[in-house]
Amino acid sequence: MKQNKYLPKEQFTIAYQLLRWTLLVTPVAIVTGSLVALFLWLLDTVTHIRWEHPWLLFLLPVAGVLIYYMYKLAGKNAEKGNNLIMDEIHQPGGGVPARMAPLVLITTIVTHLFGGSAGREGTAVQIGGSMAGWIGRTLGLTQRDTRLLLMTGIAAGFGAVFGTPVTGAVFALEVLAVGVMRYDALVPCLIAAVLADVVCSAWGLTHTHYHILYQAIPSTAGVPFLHMDLWLLLKVIVAGVAFGLTSWLFSTLMHAIKHNANAYIKIPWLIPVIGGLVIISLCYIFQTTDYLGLGVTSEHPNGVSIVNAFKAGDQISDWSWLLKLVFTAITLGMGFKGGEVTPLFFMGATLGHAIAGWLGAPVDLMAGLGFIAVFAGATNTPLACTIMGVELFGTSHVIYFAVACFTAYYFSGHAGIYSAQRPGVAKYFGKNHTSQG
Template sequence: MKNWLPVFRYLLRWTLLVLPLSVAAGSAVALFLWSLDAVTDVRFAHPWLLYLLPLAGAGIFFLYRWGGKQADAGNNLIIDEIHEPGAGVPLRMAPLVLGTTLITHLFGGSAGREGTAVQIGGSFAEGFARWLRLDKEDRSVLLMVGIAAGFGAVFGTPVTGAVFALEVLTIGRIRHKALMPCFMGAVFADFTCSAWGIHHTHYHIASHQNLPFYTLLATSIGAGVCFGIASRLFSELSHGIKRIAAKVVPRPEWVPVAGGLVVIGMAALPGMTDYLGLGVHNPDPAAVTLVSAFHEGGAHTWSWLWKLLFTAVTLGTGFKGGEVTPLFFIGATLGHTLAVLTGMPVDLFAGLGFIAVFAGATNTPIACTLMGAELFGGEYLLYYAVACFTAYCFSGNTGIYLSQRVSLSKSGEMLPGKTLRDLRK
């Protein structure tokens, strides 16, 4: 019993620290998701708003120039602060990213929501840490809790949120010290978000007991390779567009204007409006969406590539929002295409792509395998793991978060202290 007292004290202390942060983050995420649905409905009702996207991009640029300061670094700033505490994560990050993400979606930019939720959680965590005057180590753990809370609440996947917060920081190493605080934070935040009446999208994969084991396993491995290549293409294209735009466009405030014009030009092509916005639902029953990708005929052969291009241009030119939901869309529609080509079940391979492209782009195969179980059920857990770990290996030493540290490269090389940004250089 005496040996348990330190454990009880540890759990009680972190429960008291995590609970108010999780309630605040979960409530803010609920407000964000409700607002996101509202602005998406407005955009569908008024398609002409797309033509104001360049002006919206310029507005986002000046909002961050005048009031954002280092907040413009987004998720990378939070990762850097966890590894090497410095100036801190500004509290203004939360309202800024929430507002500018809604602007992006209102005017048709192709973006997600994970980045916003994670930045809300990280910003709140920094505020709590300063108010409580926590030391550097506890502040670092609380920032990880903020990531877990934001991620767990925005997708309704608390176990994934906790593991994602641990796994995303360093490739090849997980900090178990923050395991219980992150788990508690993700659970409390998800519960709070749900208590506000927020409902998450449900996906269903039917049982396919008649499929030969080795055929399905081999096809899952091959699909995982394709998912990994798609992950790498998205990461490299997003970073490349950002780098090239900074060199080619003469003034930085014109970069999002140019990006908005490119998105308008692509959307003018027949059928391309399906790839604007979040992409989860669409009032047009014939549109390609994340949900439709799980059904026969619900996606076109190149739907995944079009969504990849729309999102890379949107985020690479300075619009705000997350990458994860577009990665879900890219993966699910690519899985749909591969299923049609190989004769495999569309719903199962859409699910594999959903999680595996995300795994490759964020270098978090364990979290994404768990996400498959949380979203789709555990019947195909082995294939979730096969697809996610294969995609992780074939995505290369890149990712959407350049501040990720690399403790152990995918080829087994020790690279302590290096970041993905360093490896790109």
Template sequence: MFTFKKITSPYFIFRHLLKWTLWIVPLAVVIGSVIALFLWLLDWATKFRFLHPWILFLLPFSGVLIYFLYKLSGKNASAGNNLIIDEIHEPGGGVPLRMAPLVLLTTIITHLFGGSAGREGTAVQIGGSFAGLLAKKAKFNEEDISVILTAGIAAGFGAVFGTPLTGAVFAMEVLAIGQVKYNALLPCLMASIIADVTCAAWGIHHTQYRIANLPEAHKIPFFKVDILLIIKVIIAGIAFGLASRLFATLTEQVKHLGFKLIKTAWLVPVAGGILIIALTYLLGTRDYLGIGIVSDHPNGVSLVAAFHAGGATNWSWFWKILFTAVTLGTGFKGGEVTPLFFIGATLGNIIAVLFGVPVDLLAGLGFIAVFAGATNTPLACTLMGVELFGGGNLLYYAIACFTAYYFSGKSGIYSSQRKAVFKAGVEA
């Protein structure tokens, strides 16, 4: 028997799509444009630091500036990504517009003076900030607020990395461990694609990474994969998961100890800046400063270099963990994801040499798997592997990301993530 609901359901579907298209398109264009500005400024800051290495000595003072910028005008914006995740779960106080310019400015300051940080956190906060403004002006209900904020995350993430499909899935997967809610599926996909296209239209180009096809020596007749290689990838995945756990734990411990040992809050970033300077001169290299995608000298350790033999030292991954934990744990601003890429790629580089596996393959797997473990988003990171490196090694992407996810512990870098499903072997 046909009901009125059945007859009119296509109409409601069309109205739903039209509604979100009309809201998402202008929002994504704005977010993509601001992300383009952010990436241009970030590139400028990195090049300026390369040309003027003395600027590192001003890092402690820049930390004080960041502290007072947030102290005077930041208010709840200092909660960053966690504030947006909380608002998606329980809409209430809103995401302030001031979050966008504050995090953009302070992230550029962090990179300009040599702090080790990334860009994902900034992009997500820019997306969430503009989405929050739209939700407020349009007077959305709680359900629509959750959807538009999730789409804002997708737009920021997709544009900053040039991975629109990953951005859409990441925005939905990052909200709760072990659960992906599809109520925002189409808005997220639209937002991520449009923001990425907009960012590219401004002339912004993303770094290209490549994993070569596996040589025939790694193929077994009648099998699509190499069983021995799978075993090696699983072992590497365990190492990637433990590295992501170490990163999350150390960052949290630095933050806790810093404010416990130093009673004057604005002195915490001063101490962090001094420690970064000391570590830099102790190690005799500047490779662990800044975003780390490229080095300021030909033989330096960097994210790009990690895809080639000899592109990392045995402890490059650990030093990047330490530099980034000190930077973010003492109050400097920026994201965690690009440092996680660096950590995973350099760790994969070393493991590849030990296991006799192609360096570019293990570097690529570490790139996405450490990120998967730290953010509890194995599905999004598997898709990121396809978008960045091609789909030829999809099975290995999934094995590395899923294994890292299980061995990364019960939490991650986002304290506001809900725990919908607990990992096997992890207590509630």
């Protein structure tokens, strides 16, 4: 009873903070949403230019040298990318420079124009974090407020680039530490992600729509309280293990390529040159360019792509996921710029397509599960990815989304694509299990 007299004061404080953070977040979301819209338009444009002029692939090594010198001359600490933003949130230091946004935007476009296998999430998140850091410095915010504003920049960039604002908000809270979420930025991140998505859409940008047409069938096991196909659920668990191992393989390979390239290639600008030559060689060895660029759609109607992975047929080979994994690990590990997430979608969707054939499961459902689950394992964000499944595919299969993402999360181990991600809670209960409250 005694607490009740303080309740109105507490609610007024909360209302004030919500209003304040709405005002702080609004410019971050507007600028980020607009820049992401520009980035997506440029990305689509250069992808079609590359399709029309396949000879551009031969200039990929030259593009790598250009990217190297752009960061060497103007990048400074901006080359750390997403990890710099996460480090600044964990432990404020030199700040996130405003130059990060134009640098990563230009270099990602260059990577895609000349055939690098990369994504777009990293670029969008860096744009959001860079703009948040710049606005925080301009307004003279405290370190604590700047840290929260950087989280809203992550949410805004992610929510806008994929058209999944709730996922963007939860991703910003979940990605910083394995197994730990920060709720102090919950509402500001949601506001930022929703508003940035609205702004991006207002510029006329549309996102690719994926569909799972499979309709769930009640269990035939004769158990009345089961409202799902138990046999299919077991197949989803098996697939989740495969998705998690794929996440681990990609993260491990990409970090290994980067480490060994820096250790053994003594002339730094030669690293992207060699990487570009390897990508060109792989295209000729496998006689395809389907594993270049984003891979959302293909230059050819029956080519290997994320969209086609949702369709039954033999256009997706059983090893398409592994080829995309190798192409992307080399591209990003050897110094080219872009995100990892869309290639992870590609790996997951094509692996899901293959698993559907192996296990006799619905192709579109398995492709959708792989789409979100490989991403969940590589970023250690199973909750955000489950929500992404709902935002992209609807609520009909949410149980399968959760099972696939949670299983992949556990089987991906403690490695991830972000080296700045802190260990929070171990993925197993044993003597070394730790917790942060």
